[in-house]
Amino acid sequence: MKHILFVDDEAPVLDALRARLHRMTDRWDMHFVDSGAHAIEELERGGFDVVVTDMRMPRMDGAELLRVVSERWPDVIRIVLSGYAESDQTVRLVPYAHQYLSKPCEPKQLETVIDRCLRLHQLLRQQNLRAIVGRIKKLPTMPRVYTQLRTALANENVAASDVAALVAADAVIAAKVLQLVNSAFFRLARRITNIEQAVSYLGFVAIRNLTLSVEVFSNWPERNPAVSLNFEHLQSHAHLVAGASRTLASAGVTPDDALLAGLLHDIGYSILTQECAPELAKSIETAVQEGIPLHEAETRIIGASHAEIGAYLLGIWGLPYPVIDAVAHHHVPYSVKPSEFDLLAALATAHSLVPTDDSTVFDTKIVPDPKVDAEYLLTINAPFSWTEATRRVRQCLEAEGDRS
Numbered sequence: 001m002k003h004i005l006f007v008d009d010e011a012p013v014l015d016a017l018r019a020r021l022h023r024m025t026d027r028w029d030m031h032f033v034d035s036g037a038h039a040i041e042e043l044e045r046g047g048f049d050v051v052v053t054d055m056r057m058p059r060m061d062g063a064e065l066l067r068v069v070s071e072r073w074p075d076v077i078r079i080v081l082s083g084y085a086e087s088d089q090t091v092r093l094v095p096y097a098h099q100y101l102s103k104p105c106e107p108k109q110l111e112t113v114i115d116r117c118l119r120l121h122q123l124l125r126q127q128n129l130r131a132i133v134g135r136i137k138k139l140p141t142m143p144r145v146y147t148q149l150r151t152a153l154a155n156e157n158v159a160a161s162d163v164a165a166l167v168a169a170d171a172v173i174a175a176k177v178l179q180l181v182n183s184a185f186f187r188l189a190r191r192i193t194n195i196e197q198a199v200s201y202l203g204f205v206a207i208r209n210l211t212l213s214v215e216v217f218s219n220w221p222e223r224n225p226a227v228s229l230n231f232e233h234l235q236s237h238a239h240l241v242a243g244a245s246r247t248l249a250s251a252g253v254t255p256d257d258a259l260l261a262g263l264l265h266d267i268g269y270s271i272l273t274q275e276c277a278p279e280l281a282k283s284i285e286t287a288v289q290e291g292i293p294l295h296e297a298e299t300r301i302i303g304a305s306h307a308e309i310g311a312y313l314l315g316i317w318g319l320p321y322p323v324i325d326a327v328a329h330h331h332v333p334y335s336v337k338p339s340e341f342d343l344l345a346a347l348a349t350a351h352s353l354v355p356t357d358d359s360t361v362f363d364t365k366i367v368p369d370p371k372v373d374a375e376y377l378l379t380i381n382a383p384f385s386w387t388e389a390t391r392r393v394r395q396c397l398e399a400e401g402d403r404s
Contacts, residue, residue: 002118003029007039007053007065008081013103020107028114036060040068048076049121050114052101055082055093066096074135075127077117077316081105094176094210095137098316100183117316123328124312126303132275133313139270142231145170146211153208163207164196171238171267173211177202178260179317180210191320193256227277228284228363229269237356238266243400244350247392250383253346261326261347264319268310268327276302284362293369294358295331307331331369333376341382348372349382353393 008014014032021030031048033039036057042048051069055062066078080093083103093100099113124130149166152158167173174195181198182191192198199207242262249258272280279302287297295305302309311328315321326344329336333348352371359365374386382389 001029002027002050003048004031004114005039005042005048005051006030006032006081007034007036007051007057007062008032009034009054009057013054021111024111036062036065036068039065043069043073043076048073050077050079050117052079052081052110052114055080063093063096066093070096070135070137075131076134077120078134079113079117081110094180098134099318113318116321120312120315120324123308123315123324124304129302129304129309130312133271133309133316136271136275136313139172139176140231140274141170141172142235144232145173149173149211150208153204153211158204160200161196163204164199167199167207168195168263169235169239171235171264172270174260175264175267175314175317175319176210177207178319180206182318193254193260193320193323195260227273227281229273229280230361230363231269231273233360234266234269237354237361238263240354240397240400241265241347241350243396244354244393245346247396248346248349248384248389251341253341253343257320257323257343258346258350260319261323261330261343262350264310264314264323265327265330265347265351266306266310267313268306268308271309271313272298272302272306284364284366287366288364291367293331294362294366295369305331333372339380341377341380345372345377345380345382349377349389350393353390354397 006014006017008017011034014034018030018032021028024030031042033042036053037060039051039053043051051066053062053065057065062080062082066080069076069078078097079099079101080097081101081103099117101110101113121130124133145166149163152163152166167177177195177198178193181202192201239262242259245258245262246255249255269280280298283294283297283301286292286301287294290297295307298305307330308328311324314327315324322343325336326347329344330347330351333344336344349372351369352373356368358368377384377386377389384392
């Protein structure tokens with residue numbers, strides 16, 4: 001049984017939730033309380049997996065409740081269900097709420113969001129690792145990009161395409177913008193994965209409020225003293241993989257999803273460098289000493305790889321499941337039973353074809369991952385050959401080199 005806590009100061013709302021979700025009682029142990037104080041009392045008794053709270057409540061509102069939950073019970077997934085959607089209050093929730101749903105909310109939509117969150121436990125089984133990800137309020141951004149974005153947003157004549165390019169230049173900012181725009185507060189008819197569309201839909205005011213919030217982003221130092229990781233080079237690698245993934249998009253893989261998966265595939269390093277620096281340093285040391293891929297050393301030392309940890313974060317932020325799945329398994333695509341050319345296949349193929357010099361990222365030479373090859377594309381009935389994939393990626397890399 002999974003344990004879900006619903007919080008709302010209006011008794012009719014709780015009664016309606018209780019009635020509409022009654023059919024889930026064979027899978028969920030659901031508790032319904034009418035205030036933040038009562039919610040904390042329930043949480044102190046322990047054992048909850050998800051908290052769903054209203055925003056506007058007397059004495060302790062939803063943002064304050066989720067702040068407390070994030071500090072005391074960080075492994076609990078936090079969802080806002082509210083009819084209150086002013087942009088400044090929405091941004092106030094960004095450090096504490098993982099997902100946002102608007103009232104009225106169809107029972108099926110609520111069930112789906114909660115169920116997807118619970119399924120993420122299969123991706124990151126260790127409670128301590130879920131707590132590490134769950135207590136994150138801010139993630140580091142590259143100072144150069146962050147400064148350029150703030151400068152651009154201060155310019156009244158800046159184009160949405162220019163802002164989108166800066167948002168896409170930093171994986172953390174991009175993920176946060178997409179988390180915000182896809183929240184149900186904005187009542188989109190479909191999920192947005194195109195960054196320029198997200199910027200245009202949110203508007204510069206919301207983007208500016210997000211980037212100016214000191215609770216959302218922190219500065220990323222040029223070098224973390226505990227870990228020899230060059231984030232600029234890591235981001236450069238992510239952009240090359242993103243471009244290559246997009247060139248391989250076909251059939252059921254949209255170019256926007258492919259670009260996004262490539263851009264975010266290493267976001268787990270933002271978490272590990274900030275929250276588990278000694279363990280990441282030990283993983284790098286182990287990979288070098290034993291001659292094994294870094295993701296294998298991470299799993300041994302930390303309990304999960306940067307790919308799985310990053311995918312879990314993207315999952316609780318509500319990003320599309322194909323992106324989560326691709327990020328989680330891009331180092332081990334064979335671990336997922338292949339059936340067709342999908343987003344994971346596009347990302348894994350791009351990751352294999354983009355040259356990577358780990359010595360520029362980690363200041364040391366690490367054994368590369370096993371690469372996917374022509375046989376892999378045959379097993380998943382890819383719509384093109386390995387030769388054609390290689391040609392497309394080479395052309396993409398040459399174009400990127402001309403631009404730089």
